[in-house]
Structure formats: C-alpha cells, structure tokens
Amino acid sequence: MKQVRLGVIGCGGMARAHMRYFNTIPGLVFAAAADNFSANLDLVTEEHGVEGFTDGMKLIKSGSVDAIMICTPHYFHPDLSIAGMKAGLHVLTEKPVAVTAHEAARVEKVHAKHPGLVYAAMFQIRAHPLWQRIRRTLHNGELGCIQRVNWIVTNWFRTMAYYNQAEWRATWKGEGGGVLLNQCPHNLDLLCWLLGSPSEVRAFLSLGKYHHIEVEDEVTAYMTWNGQKKGLIHPKGATGVFVTTTGESPGTDRLEIVGDRGKLVLEDGKLAITQTHESVMQYCVETDEAFGQPGRDEITIATGGDDPGHRVVTANFIEAIQKPVTPLICSGQDGLAELELGNAMLYSGLIHEPVKIPMRRAAFDKHLKNLIAKSKFKKGKIRKAKVDMDKSFH
Ligand SMILES: NC(=O)c1ccc[n+]([C@@H]2O[C@H](COP(=O)([O-])OP(=O)(O)OC[C@H]3O[C@@H](n4cnc5c(N)ncnc54)[C@H](O)[C@@H]3O)[C@@H](O)[C@H]2O)c1
Structure with missing residues (x-):
C-alpha cells in the first residue's frame, strides 16, 4: 500500500x-x-x-x-x-x-x-450513522416531497474564556464571522447535503449580544427552496427556519423535516421517523372528514451509533x-455550498434584506472588507460579558 x-x-x-x-x-x-x-x-x-x-x-x-x-x-x-x-x-x-x-x-x-x-x-458529521440514515430516508423518497425544515441548534454555548483563547477568534479581521462561520459550518453543510442549497434566505442576527465580540452570536434565518434545480428533492416552495446562538445554556439541538409522506425528528441523538399511509395533500383534498388525519406508522427510532x-x-x-x-x-468543492449559505445568512442579517443564492459574492466581500476596515474593536480587554442580563431581560 x-x-x-x-x-x-x-x-x-x-x-x-x-x-x-x-x-x-x-x-x-x-x-x-x-x-x-x-x-x-x-x-x-x-x-x-x-x-x-x-x-x-x-x-x-x-x-x-x-x-x-x-x-x-x-x-x-x-x-x-x-x-x-x-x-x-x-x-x-x-x-x-x-x-x-x-x-x-x-x-x-x-x-x-x-x-x-x-x-x-x-x-x-456526514459520516455518522444517524446522518447517513437521514440522508437515505430523504433521498429514497420515504418522506415524499419535502415541505418544511426547522433546525434549532442552540447548543453551541461558548464562554468569553473560549473567545479570549486566541486573538483571531470572533473578529472580522481574524475570523471573518461568528457562530455561522465557526460553529455552524457542520449544520449548514448537513442542510445543503440533505436538501440542496436554498434559493433565498432572510436572516436576523445580533452582533456580540451575549459576548464581548464584534461578530454574530445569535441568528434566526428563514430559507426558501424554489425547486428549480434538477434532481432536488423538495418541491417549489419548501421553507426552512434555522436558529442558532453561542449564548444559550442549556441549548437545544432539534431538527425536524416534514414531507408529504411523513416527518423525521432528530433530537438528543434520537431519530424518529413517521410515515403516513398516503399522500397528506391528497388526503387533504379527498377526505370527507373535517378533522381527519391520514393514518401513520412510526417506522424507526434509531439512537446514537458510534461517532466515527x-x-x-x-x-x-x-x-x-x-x-x-x-x-x-x-x-473541498462540497465545502462551497455551506459557505455560501452561511455568507448569505450573514449578509442578509447585515443589510436587512433577503439574499438570493447563489449570492452576489463581490458585494458580500466588499461589505466584509468594510467591516474589517472600520473595526475599532479591542478584543480581550473585557473578560466579563458586556450584557447585564438582569437589567436587559427584566
Ligand atoms: N472539524 C471540526 O470539528 C473542527 C473543530 C474545531 C476547529 N476546527 C477548525 O480548525 C481550524 C483551527 O482551529 P483551532 O481550534 O485548532 O484553532 P487554534 O487557534 O487552536 O489553532 C490554530 C493554529 O494555527 C496557527 N497558525 C495561525 N496562522 C498560521 C499560519 N499562517 N501558518 C501556520 N500556522 C498558523 C496558530 O499559531 C495556532 O497554533 C479552524 O479553521 C476551525 O474552524 C474544526
């Protein structure tokens, strides 16, 4: 060998x-x-x-x-x-x-x-058995056409001691972003790997809300897939919400993906897949039952698996x-998709507008360069979080 x-x-x-x-x-x-x-x-x-x-x-x-x-x-x-x-x-x-x-x-x-x-x-994380199972479920069409995805991933809690470990962390100049660029690339990669890149994103974010840092530490993003690309598994109009922060403890990691033939939920390392007996949309228009629901089976509950x-x-x-x-x-090429999604979320949150994907990369680069040029932020001077939580939230 x-x-x-x-x-x-x-x-x-x-x-x-x-x-x-x-x-x-x-x-x-x-x-x-x-x-x-x-x-x-x-x-x-x-x-x-x-x-x-x-x-x-x-x-x-x-x-x-x-x-x-x-x-x-x-x-x-x-x-x-x-x-x-x-x-x-x-x-x-x-x-x-x-x-x-x-x-x-x-x-x-x-x-x-x-x-x-x-x-x-x-x-x-792509190699983990649970994630391999999720991908197979979606790509085999077990959930039908995908309609909605929700991912709350707020278990990326980080302290100021973490951010102070190295000068480059959590600065526009040294890192180029915050939770989207450091902690979430795995989540964004999995989203793109499972569902393909969204077509548009509108994000809301806070810069240094929970930490003395200049980059984003809280994000809520709304995504849409227009289903125009060949081979994608979602129909026109699938939507998604992605919520993340490094400022919450205990955090949550809950992914829910819903399709026309069922849904899957991954939480606390436990994967539950439910399949309906028929198309939900078809049932919706054909049944005479005003409050009826299609029959369903919980087909899989998988847990853990060795993390390779x-x-x-x-x-x-x-x-x-x-x-x-x-x-x-x-x-390495695959790494571009998650990066573009993360860039688009950051850019959308910074300019307060929806951003289409593929995005105008040059415009984002210019914006980032400006942030770097204008930054007067001194990191590491204050070890205490700047937010007085008692005053802020009561
Ligand atoms: N895949 C994962 O799960 C995972 C987890 C943690 C970190 N990471 C990634 O790993 C990378 C490093 O993170 P880390 O936590 O080890 O950071 P770190 O600060 O602990 O280590 C970075 C090292 O790079 C050195 N360095 C800086 N510039 C250099 C240069 N130009 N040439 C040579 N060395 C240089 C620094 O002196 C330091 O020793 C980051 O990109 C991070 O996103 C990935």
Whole structure:
C-alpha cells in the first residue's frame, strides 16, 4: 500500500486532536508540521518527532510531504490549499474551506487544473450513522416531497474564556464571522447535503449580544427552496427556519423535516421517523372528514451509533490518494455550498434584506472588507460579558 507522507499546517487545538489518531490509519505517515507560533510547533515536533517548519509555505515547498492537512484559522485555508495544489500536494482542509464563497471558488478553479489531486474537507458529521440514515430516508423518497425544515441548534454555548483563547477568534479581521462561520459550518453543510442549497434566505442576527465580540452570536434565518434545480428533492416552495446562538445554556439541538409522506425528528441523538399511509395533500383534498388525519406508522427510532468522528474523514482522504476511485465523504468543492449559505445568512442579517443564492459574492466581500476596515474593536480587554442580563431581560 502506498505510504502517504502528511504535513499538518497549524498546530493548535484541532490539529493536535487529529494527530492523536494518525498512527491508527494505514498508510498515513505523519512527516512534518508547521506553525508560526513556536510554542505550538515545539509541542508537536517534540511529541511526534516530526520535521518542523515555522511557516506553512516552507513545509509545502520542502519536498518532505505528499499531502497537507490545513488546521490554521480559516482565512489562511484558501491560500494554503492553492499553494499545496500548485506544489502537487493533496489537500485536506479543516472547515470552513474559506471565509467567503468567492475565496472557496478561487480554490476550486485551481483544483480544476489539478484534477489528479485529492481535495477534501473536514465535515466529519456526514459520516455518522444517524446522518447517513437521514440522508437515505430523504433521498429514497420515504418522506415524499419535502415541505418544511426547522433546525434549532442552540447548543453551541461558548464562554468569553473560549473567545479570549486566541486573538483571531470572533473578529472580522481574524475570523471573518461568528457562530455561522465557526460553529455552524457542520449544520449548514448537513442542510445543503440533505436538501440542496436554498434559493433565498432572510436572516436576523445580533452582533456580540451575549459576548464581548464584534461578530454574530445569535441568528434566526428563514430559507426558501424554489425547486428549480434538477434532481432536488423538495418541491417549489419548501421553507426552512434555522436558529442558532453561542449564548444559550442549556441549548437545544432539534431538527425536524416534514414531507408529504411523513416527518423525521432528530433530537438528543434520537431519530424518529413517521410515515403516513398516503399522500397528506391528497388526503387533504379527498377526505370527507373535517378533522381527519391520514393514518401513520412510526417506522424507526434509531439512537446514537458510534461517532466515527474526524478519523474517518482523514482515513477516507488517505484512501482516496491511494485508490483514486474512492469517493470522498466530503470534497473541498462540497465545502462551497455551506459557505455560501452561511455568507448569505450573514449578509442578509447585515443589510436587512433577503439574499438570493447563489449570492452576489463581490458585494458580500466588499461589505466584509468594510467591516474589517472600520473595526475599532479591542478584543480581550473585557473578560466579563458586556450584557447585564438582569437589567436587559427584566
Ligand atoms: N472539524 C471540526 O470539528 C473542527 C473543530 C474545531 C476547529 N476546527 C477548525 O480548525 C481550524 C483551527 O482551529 P483551532 O481550534 O485548532 O484553532 P487554534 O487557534 O487552536 O489553532 C490554530 C493554529 O494555527 C496557527 N497558525 C495561525 N496562522 C498560521 C499560519 N499562517 N501558518 C501556520 N500556522 C498558523 C496558530 O499559531 C495556532 O497554533 C479552524 O479553521 C476551525 O474552524 C474544526
């Protein structure tokens, strides 16, 4: 089996979590690491005995690796991906693949010129058995045409100590967004993976409502799917609501998807699927019962399942390099859809208008650049949340 020499760029918390399982993946040889913060680099080179570089670009040009895993803050993901591809390296990037859809598309263009290279993204939740089951249910048409999706995902609670961990976090300049860009990419990816991208979004958001940060920490978005694209499973007019925040505890994680032949609910790791005996719309127009409801069966209650986590995506990446016919769990190209949805929600909330998808990427980029240019925010000075909850909510 072909050995793949892997270099990791960015040696922070996530990278070090990945490194713990590297020796369990056949064919993966952890060969090098890079970080421009020497304390983090030293931790890794000492523990794993790998070659160290103080700059990701030096690692890319070193000739010591066949593939790179990018675990830096998000803004660096596209440039490192592109440099890696241009140097003939396979690329596995942490989520999000970039900060803006425009940047993600730039990487795609370069990848199109190097089709022999594997370009994958770390959206590991796709591999979980419950999510695989949900996707099969929808794509087999078990719920009929999809009418509505509601996802309350407010269990992303984060403290100020979390945001103060690193300068880049929760700033326009260092991160490019808040809960939509850091915590929610997995949720947004799953939405797009299950249902396809919405056609339009109108979002309402609050910037630094619960934390001393300048980016969004609370979002409520209304989405519509117009069903125009071929192969989509929703009819014209399916709607969705997505609610998220990092300021609530205890949080909720409840997904409800309703179709013309039933519904599924995923909450607390428990999946319940109910199927109706006939089309609800047909029953609605044909029955003589004023308060009747179509018969139904609860067909599945599935719980838990082993969480294959990050390891399975990395193993899939290595296997795709070794055996190019291997389908990727999540390609880098797939990472564009969730990013565009997150960008569209953020942009809509900032300009107080609905935003169509695909969005006007240049207009969003300009808006983000302005936010960065105008920012006078000093992070880390106040450790206490600025909101006095007693005064605010009584
Ligand atoms: N897939 C997941 O479930 C998951 C979970 C957590 C984080 N992440 C992603 O992983 C990435 C890193 O997050 P983290 O929590 O490890 O952050 P972190 O701040 O702990 O680590 C980032 C590291 O990158 C280094 N760095 C910064 N700029 C660099 C550059 N230009 N070249 C080389 N090194 C550089 C920093 O010194 C630091 O050591 C983020 O994009 C985040 O969204 C993914």
